Amino acid sequence: MPDFPFDDGLTNTKLIPANVFTPPPKSQQQGRRQRKKAEWEEKNRLRAAQRAAEGLPPHVPDREVEFLKKKRQRETQRHQSPPTMSQREGKKAEALHHEEQANVKKKRKIEASNGEFPLLDGGVPRPVIQPHREQLKAQALRLKPLRAKLPIWEHQGSIRAALREKDVLVMLGETGSGKSTQIGQFLIKEKWMDRRRVSIASGNGDGKDKEAMVGGCIAITQPRRVAAINLARRVAQEVGCHLGDEVGYSVRFDNKSSEKTRIKFLTDGMLLQEMLHDPLLKRYSAVVVDEAHERTVGTDLVMGFLRGLVYGERKGLKVVVMSATMEVDKIALFFERERDAALAFIKAKEDRRRGKKNVVEVNGNGGGKVDDGKLSNGIEKVEGRKKKRKRENGEGAPRINGNPYDRMSDRKDSSPPFVNGESKGSGEGSGSSNGNSSEDLDTDDEQYDGTVTAFRVPGRQFPVEIYHTPEPVLDYVDAALRTVFQLHYEEPLPGDILVFLTGQEEIEALQKQIEDYAQSMDKKVPKILVLPLYSALPPGLQQRVFQPAHEKNTRKVILSTNIAETSVTVPGVRHVVDCGKVKTKQYRPRIGLESLLVTPISKSSALQRAGRAGREAPGKCYRLYTERDFIPLADTTVPEILRCDVASSILVLKARGQDNVLAFDYLDSPGREALERGLGHLCILGALDNSGGINDLGRKMAKLPLVPALARVLIAAAEPELDCLHEAIDIIAALSVENILLTPTGDEKREQMEEARKEFDRREGDHIMLLTLVREYESQPQKKAWAEKHFVSHRAMQNLLDVRKQLKQYTIHFTPSSPSLTPAATVTPDLASRILKCFLKGFLHNTARLVQDGSYRTVVGNQAVAIHPSSVLFGKRVEAIVYHEFVYTTRAFARGVSAVEMGWIGEGSVWGG
């Protein structure tokens, strides 16, 4: 009789709290046996293929593989002919294998020392030993049959044919379709990939065209760094080259690409940065925007710019947008709108030449912009498109059918039809994208012949059974606890459990509870290994999630935030427990406040979470909410651009030439209020001129990898009268990495911390405190030990040094005349006040003054604000303060606070005179 972890009096025969889940429907239960069989068959098939690749007979169990290999080896040594290859070949292969293994081991070590684990102080990076090209080629050859099984390979012909005719391809590729790894390899063979001479519109509006060499490289953007790096690594393997040669990647602080690179993976932010230096993206023949459904600010902006380029200054640039959800329909429309605007514009120009009246008014900004092809979108054009859509719908736009993988069609949330009907599945084969598009055209300009096409590639995913609770759950952490034990007792191994929660605190609480209960489990029941996963967790501990449990007969239970929803795949998971909530950032433009709130997830998010159970085998997903609660959920997550401060986005838009940000046709507009607030903020920072156009200062700020306010501070620090560039860089770097100062729990440790931190207690405030901290850290011979002693995150400090290095590189170019070439030895009161005056240039809106009752009130708006307890100025009273951020928790707090004089605030003020 098992020892019951729960004492809730519910039942004494079963551990399961019967009120959590309903049993699956009968039909599902019957289907389970068949699926189990199919699963077995699939597994055996895979194993047979793997064994064949290893030169072993099929159906050899895993545990015997090593034995057989050793046996073969012995046979070879004994001069007996081995079963599959000659003795000589065998030895050669063996030697090659050993060499390969040794290289892999060495490489791993080096990567570990360069990447996840920082080098020890004084450590010397060892040279990377690279395998021979022939070895890489051989490896690539071995991978080829596996690649050919990916669903996307059936569509290679259609995709390539479509892009030969059209410039924009919007593709729905589900998880597991292989789109991210294969698309680059498909397109690289195309003729249009060649570097070539083309004429492009000159930027100065004189209407003359210039000639330039463009193309040769394909860019693939990703929302996350890890994704970009891992994809590049994988594709380099498949192509059979060294990472950084033909295949490479480029992310912040890490660039493994060269002149040779033809397939380049980058983060969307990195491509934006490249666009500021090379607006026409001359290096690239094609740009692929991957994971567009995630709708990060970066992808949204990239898509906006690409749309302008492909119908304007860079006609012939190929654009592929890939998304895993029905977002494709919206994106295709987004590109079509611009196409129609371009068509209308050409027509208008044509008409004007014929002496007719101007039909379409383009972007009140004047003719110069028009020649650049930057069209804003007049309402009449969009309406025109809408009419066309209506017609298509009326005819019943063709749906994709006849596809054996098509599971989309039986989903309940009925999806809008594709924009272009000709995107049928595999049945079409290659060269088939002509379809009805010519009839769709309303122009005689053949360059724009149906330039948008949509496409669908199904993924490979095992079925996932989804369960809902019959009744609403009051406490989802408690419900998760019950569900985990229910699963653990009922479901056979293997089959790990992945639990989605909202934050670190919840995860730690649940971990403790599970571990407590697990101790009282019956000895016959398998053990439980609880593994937390959230971004603040040190990478070494994060890695444990990906490794199998050390002890046998153990089930892993992974407690994760959103991080496991998209960017990482945890192996071994067959059960997902979904609490249905997520913490999201919300921005309130009126008060300029960003806050995090626990909100219900979207349907697509719920689907994505469920899908995590079916990556390796059929799985199950347990939702800790009722089916009725699922129905009103939003279809998709609200795009990030609607939820954050848009000042830096506006700055990027303007720096890229899109001056009228209010009229810009966003994929989703942040709204007038948020835009105006962003504009106002930029105005205060001095990035805009009187008419709202960007000025030189603004352009400078846009190129810095910093939020606008910090960029302004950095530029101010380079001015001769303030002259504190080095100091400002140290502080800015400290402010732009998170969590430098650790907060230990427990009274004893806290006392230790306060004692150790005393030496940084500066009466000037947190900014100067950070500066002295950075300086102190640098002067230490034993940095890591010092950091531990002072409760400073060593890892964060390493990041800080990266940021600082980058900022120094940037500032070398635009401030050659900065008088101080070396940092000052000590922080004198004069230097401190100069530094704080710099920060006022960027944070004038974040100032408060002391009022009579001893509290602080903001200079703008006269709102009450208190100094956060984490500040060195906590509890102190000074004339006025400047602060890095405003947070609202139990009340309004200022964090990152320094003391300033009211007189300084007046000096730089736009309203103070």
Add this chain to the structure above:
DNA sequence: AGGAGCAAT
């Protein structure tokens, strides 16, 4: 006297 997610340049 307070603890906030993920990501990016």
